[in-house]
Amino acid sequence: MECDSNYDDLNFIKQISLFNGSKRIIQQAKLNYYRACEQRIRWSNDSLLKPGELNKYDRRLIEQWEHKIGIIESHPDFINASEKDMIIYALDIYNHCHDFRNGSLPIRKNFIPSYVEHGSYQKLANELTIGWHPDYEDLMNIEDEKNIA
Known part of the structure; x- marks a missing residue:
């Protein structure tokens, strides 16, 4: 994971913009992304990780995201949702993945700070592995980017 200060x-900032995220949400996302990035690098450099531990953790976060987006897509009004509804759904997905009441997913039992979880979600959003807006793949032109690479 490379820590980019620009x-x-x-992509994670662009994704937040898809649901008109406030400046406060964007600032917190930037902070969590950077702190998680730095923490992951530190753990790796200090050999404090088990082989595959970060990938396994990311998969757990993806599973939680998939559960929430699956619920959204199952909503009876989802098929005919307006763009305003989609933005509301996006905010709901984002909130679900960042709300302690939904059960946080610490990387380890004794590591409680939420910035690793929240920043790791931003990392996954930045990689376009997950998205907040239900149509993020189309809106972020993911297929075009994959064909260019």
């Missing part, structure tokens, strides 16, 4: 060009 945040405005990063």
Whole structure:
């Protein structure tokens, strides 16, 4: 994971913009992304990780995201949702993945700080592995980016 300080060009910021995220949400996302990035690098450099531990953790976060987006997509009004509804759904997905009441997913039992979880979600959003807006793949032109690479 590379820590890029030119945040405005990063996909996770663009994804937050898809649901009109406030400046406060964007600032917190940037902070969590950077802190999680630095923490992951520190753990790796200090050999404090088990082989595959970060990938396993990311898969757990993806599973939680998939559960929530599956619920959203199962809503009876989802098929005919307006763009305003989709933005509300996006905010709900984002909130679900960042709300302690939904059960946080610490990387380890004794590591409680939420910035690793929240920043790791931003990392996954930045990689376009997950998205907040239900139509994020189309809106972020993911297929085009995959064909260019």
